[in-house]
Amino acid sequence: MRDAVELLMDATLTRPMPARTASLMFLRMLAVQSSWNYETMLGTGIGFCVEPALRLLPGGRGGEPYRAALARETHYFNAHPYLAAIAVGALARVELDATMPPAQIERFRIALCGPLGSVGDRLVWAGWLPFTVLLALLAYGLGGGPVLVVTLFLVLYNVGHVGLRAWGLRTGWTHGMRVAGSLATPVLRRGPEYLARAVMGLCGLALPLAAARILGQRAVTQLHFDRATILGNHALVFLLLAIAALLGLALVRLHGRLDGWRVALVIVALLALHSVVT
């Protein structure tokens, strides 16, 4: 009997989402944060994204099930904007299956918030984004022009971005209530760790090369550095890297108390003042 019920559930899980509904939901996902606020956070956005699927409920658009589900889906919600696609797919599925009481759907929504937020932040904001940015900086350091650097960054980043949203929507829809298991896939579980290592390696590789390109030969000769030193033409670059390392070390030690960009703003402002006054 239990096997039969599970088989029935699996059968319902393979129901495909209509292509038009899926496309609308995907497009709306790109604007999921448009009305982001400190009260309901992503809530309205989630309702906006799920809405095309709710039109398939009995009674259609404007019917009682549709209105009740839409009201529910606009309640407080918070997650990473890309991984919110998993929630959107799963919630659409749960609402259309109509096998779960409203209070349980509410609890399911809340349960999704935490994991989708923390996994997304580590995978995308702290992993994929710095990884692709540093690759672009490396391309610049190796002599890449504007078209190459910008195209490389945008294409690579958005392969991950669009792929993650599309995968999330499909996964959420396919697994519905049992979507939590999909968060244990290797990409989400091990991805942040691998990306963190790649970010560290790329950081060490890209920054000296980008710095050298920015400084160029002109800066070196203007500061009268001896071109015959053991460091060759790049004595200034290595000196600056050493200074940057000391400043960077101080910023790491002050992590949580002082933002690097604020320190940079003060230094740049003082430099600008000095340049005008002297």
Place this chain on the structure above:
Amino acid sequence: MILTTILVFALLGAILGLDVVSFPQAMLSRPIVASTLAGALGGSASDGLLAGVFLEMMALETLPVGASRYPEWGTASVVGGALYVSRRGDATSALLFAMLGAMLTAWAGGWSMYALRRLNGRWTKRALPALEAGSPHTVSGLQMLGLSADFLRGFVLTGVALALLLPLTALAVANGHGDSARIRAVLVAVAVAVAGSAAWKLSHGSKHGQWFFFGGLAIGCAMLLSS
């Protein structure tokens, strides 16, 4: 002429400012893209890229995590790129003042986003009865209102920043007497320090992360020495 230029850059700032959070978050608003586009619009994509690389290093530590308040680099990078390509006079001094202008705009942009989110909250609260009634028009309306307000925010911020900073930068560059090579050297050191510390803070907890960093650094330095 200047007004037309400012309006064109403001339109670019509005579009890229929208990308930061509202739509579509495809990272068109990252400094390395936004500043290059502003540079291309102003006549030199290469100059825009140079300004963008500096700003990107400064922005690397900014994580656009939901509720936190962070500098908004999208419109700021348009301002930075526009200021740098519109220069008359010494390029390095112009870069210095463009960076300063961009960073101040990023700071103001962070506040403008905070204000917009509070405004979104007020609109949502006002619409709660309709939302509880399951009104699809209210849901779409709130999303469109948020999008339009964010577009307007980027447009006004870029326009006002450029209207203020274009003449100020021209004046400062004309009166600047700093040593170009030293200014550029300090800018590079600061940018590398911020970017390096940002990557370290983000990723040093990974297994053997430090070794990856020093390995990359060794390869980078070896490539420099052999060039």
